[in-house]
Amino acid sequence: MRLANILKLGIKELRSLARDPMMLVLIIYAFSMSIYTGANALPETLNRAAIAVVDEDQSPASSRIITAFNPPYFSIPKLITQSEMDRRMDAGIDTFALDIPPNFQRDLLARKSPTIQLNVDATRISQAFTGAGYVQSIVTSEVSEFLKRYRSAASLPIDLSLRARFNQELKKAWFGAISHFMSNITMLSIVLTGAALIREREHGTIEHLLVMPVTPFEIMVSKIWSMGLVVLAASALSLMFVIHGLLAVPIEGSFALFMAGTTLYLFATASLGIFLATQAGSMPQFGLLLMLALLPLQVLSGTLTPRESMPELIRYVMLAAPNTHFVMMAQSILFRGAGLDVVWPQFAALFAIGAILFMFSLRRFRQFLK
Incomplete structure (x- = not known):
């Protein structure tokens, strides 16, 4: 492995992405308008019902x-x-x-x-x-x-003192913003890495890479770090200016700690994107595979509903999914201000799952290049 090859190939991926206006529009929309509208238009909210x-x-x-x-x-x-x-x-x-x-x-x-x-x-x-x-x-x-004949407060046998922690005003927009934010990180990290590989094959440049003095490992790592960097930068800007700035969602925990956890998560999901791209023959097929993988990951990970309300079998099965641990980590840091002493199990799980997905994806990628 040569770091110079990985760096140069990653820069090539960034330049290819910069020449793809549709992907750039998707990234900007996913981390701006999509989060804003999702936070303010929750379907379960009763608002001005006719x-x-x-x-x-x-x-x-x-x-x-x-x-x-x-x-x-x-x-x-x-x-x-x-x-x-x-x-x-x-x-x-x-x-x-x-x-x-x-x-x-x-x-x-x-x-x-x-x-x-x-x-x-x-x-x-x-x-x-x-x-x-x-x-x-x-x-x-x-x-x-x-x-x-008169209005009176209900007489209760006990006095219930309600203390809402982490969201004192019970604003559903806070939960909606973070939920859409995490879902978009998952979607774009898979889409960008998968599309980068399929773009190479559709443009015929994958054959050029095969005759160059680079290894499949270097090609795959370059795509992961470059596309992961794009999603990481976009998520950081969205968290600061859209979620914390525009939507006024308080960030209780460490921003650096959350970004470190997001980096591990992007390593896992980008590897998954490479694996799905090697299974697909074209972008339409990749889109179908993406729906089959993305919907269960988002619905069953605890992003939309608490994991405790799911069947016990589903809870155990979804522990093998990286976004289950990412959701727990993100909510603990962003909402509850947890430190590394609390979220280290999620960090360890993301690293282990990412390593396993990377090895599976690399093996499949080598077969794909033959």
Whole structure:
């Protein structure tokens, strides 16, 4: 192995990437607009859900219920007629339609348990599931206070003192920003290294490398360090200016420690990108393989949902995936301010997994060049 060959071949990869405008656009978008929009548009968040009300009672009790729906969870209720309700639901105008029947207040005061109908557009599953519970809670609370003739705080047998650590304001944008940030690191590290190898074959330059005094090891390492450096630099800028600067997400831990862990992670995922590229014959095939590998890695690693909520078998199997340890490391450092004494198991796991993936990829790469 000659370090000069690895350095020069890596610089060649950087120059090839600089001449690929689509890849440059993808990198810039993935670490800027993609993270910003992903942080502010979480699908599970109930935000200004469209609601309409059919008030057939026109009583103080029904008016009390209508005025209880306010932003930011719901939009201002739209008063409609009975004949408009189905048409607006069919057209997708309203997510929720509440029908308050005639004589609602009279039956309520007579303790006859009147029925209120709630129609939900279940095609908007993220809002339908959360919003239905909100509507039920609001209606129940308003009816209860109306019957008591005054508003009062609920009397609880205990006093629960809630202390939210690491995200005191419970901002979902903080979690969304870091989740998209980690997912984009995974995606781009695999895409860039795999595309660099496939680009060599499609342009016919792989044959030129084979007649040069360079080894497969030097070729592979050059692609890993060059593409990994691009992703590492882009992630550092995104973390400082987009996540911490624009989105105001606090970084509790050491920035240098996180970058060191990210370097180990990029070593593993870039090796995986080389392995997938050697299995694919073209960029479309590489894209299909990427989807088969990327979706399970992102969904089952703990990025979107806690690993504790997954089946036990999945939790053990995903310990062999590098991004499982990267997610644990990143959340510990960025959110909880953990040091090396806490995250060293994740560092060791990333190094071991990266070494194994590198050996498998190098073996396959040598077969690929024959």
